[in-house]
Amino acid sequence: MSGSRQLQRRGHRVAVEQVEASQRxxxxxxxxxxxxxxxxxxxxxxxxxxxxxxxxxxxxxxxxxxxxxxxxxxxxxxxxxxxxxxxxxxxxxxxxxxxxxxxxxxxxxxxxxxxxxxxxxxxxxxxxxxxxxxxxxxxxxxxxxxxxxxxxxxxxxxxxxxxxxxxxxxxxxxxxxxxxxxxxxxxxxxxxxxxxxxxxxxxxxxxxxxxxxxxxxxxxxxxxxxxVSAADQLLVTELTRQTVLYLLAHPEACNVEVARAIGVRHESQMSRHLVRLERAGVVTRRRAGRANAWRLSERGADAARVLRDEKPGNEPRLPGARGEVAR
The missing domain is CATH 1.10.357.10 (Tetracycline Repressor, domain 2)
Incomplete structure (x- = not known):
């Protein structure tokens, strides 16, 4: 397994552990x-x-x-x-x-x-x-x-x-x-x-x-x-932080693009997470063929900018262009 892939999986594991600790x-x-x-x-x-x-x-x-x-x-x-x-x-x-x-x-x-x-x-x-x-x-x-x-x-x-x-x-x-x-x-x-x-x-x-x-x-x-959260009451987990930061830089991304970019292994997990954010008024979606195209709501974009400014240098590693898989 390549070093970059190991780092990606390790980063995903850390994100999951942070999500679980936050939930508890x-x-x-x-x-x-x-x-x-x-x-x-x-x-x-x-x-x-x-x-x-x-x-x-x-x-x-x-x-x-x-x-x-x-x-x-x-x-x-x-x-x-x-x-x-x-x-x-x-x-x-x-x-x-x-x-x-x-x-x-x-x-x-x-x-x-x-x-x-x-x-x-x-x-x-x-x-x-x-x-x-x-x-x-x-x-x-x-x-x-x-x-x-x-x-x-x-x-x-x-x-x-x-x-x-x-x-x-x-x-x-x-x-x-x-x-x-x-x-x-x-x-x-x-x-x-x-x-x-x-x-x-x-x-x-x-x-x-x-x-x-x-x-x-x-x-x-x-x-x-x-x-409670620094930027918004709904933005309380590392998974959410990485999701909104990615969508801030890549509006109209689909489920698969977001999942791959931030190291979520299963598309279904990301789909459920995005639906929860949609219900909370953080993201919106439109149909783009057979896929959903996601973007931040005005509220979500404001919160994402605060999160970005609060944690400089900690943004998730993003692909150079839409559809490019992080390696």
Missing amino acids: QRLIAAMAHVAAEQGRRAASVELVCERAGMSRRTFYDHFTDGEQCFVSAVGQAFDQLFAAINTAVGAEPQDWEDRACTTVAALIATLDRDRTLARLCVVEPHSGSAVALSIRHAAVHRLALVLAAGATVGDEGLRDAAARGAVGAILELATDPILAGESLQPIVAPALYTALAPFTGRRVASLRAADPPRISAMSVVAVAEPR
């Missing part, structure tokens, strides 16, 4: 938002697919059932929560009290800023999902270790138990305002007191609760909205 993340994002808005029990596969703009067949290509997708969303939410706390605490050494206060304040600030994350971490694991609940329990234990690290207590067992109790109490304090859609700022002082009192005593805990740390703005989000 869009489904997880859709599950997160539907579960947060309507509750896990109402978050059916049908609603998730509708929110993601994808078919049930595609959903079951990635997940065995809705529960597996939900568990993935909960896991990602906790990953984002810990990332936010780590960002706030930073790498610089701190006094234990300062670090504990920053940890608690960052926990509450993140839950307050991202209500999808808040529902997934605090409320929805109790919806009947044993796996999601176990993820939450593990996260509570991890948060407790972060909170207690460096605290001077003679008995480590008592220290860890007190820290777990404090984290559980803080999440309980957050539950009602999360359910009511209210601000979590009123619970910052009680949460700080709850976290510190077992280790510092009531007087010090009261003083620290009266002067909570200020958490700088963080752009941590649980999971992005499922249809």
Whole structure:
């Protein structure tokens, strides 16, 4: 097999992997938002697919059932929560009290800023999902270790138990305002007191609760909205990017020309992809003999130009003239 053909197939494989990763993340994002808005029990596969703009067949290509997708969303939410706390605490050494206060304040600030994350971490694991609940329990234990690290207590067992109790109490304090859609700022002082009192005593805990740390703005989000893209909400995969860039340079190309140019092995796959883009208003077609001649709509052309400008030098390798197969 020639080197150019190997590169072409390797490029196609990478594009397929990117498409699949994008599809999976869009489904997880859709599950997160539907579960947060309507509750896990109402978050059916049908609603998730509708929110993601994808078919049930595609959903079951990635997940065995809705529960597996939900568990993935909960896991990602906790990953984002810990990332936010780590960002706030930073790498610089701190006094234990300062670090504990920053940890608690960052926990509450993140839950307050991202209500999808808040529902997934605090409320929805109790919806009947044993796996999601176990993820939450593990996260509570991890948060407790972060909170207690460096605290001077003679008995480590008592220290860890007190820290777990404090984290559980803080999440309980957050539950009602999360359910009511209210601000979590009123619970910052009680949460700080709850976290510190077992280790510092009531007087010090009261003083620290009266002067909570200020958490700088963080752009941590649980999971992005499922249809976001830089140029256009519909242009979210590498396959779509290469398709619209090719049609920008080669209007009136047929299915076979587009497929060969960007390394899609089966014409039927490209045909289905173009039909989806047509339904989305990105491309249009006309009959040219027995074939379809495709071109970008005005909307698709605008998005393609943005994509081209965003990724200079990354355009797919295109044939020199229509009908010439890339080698």
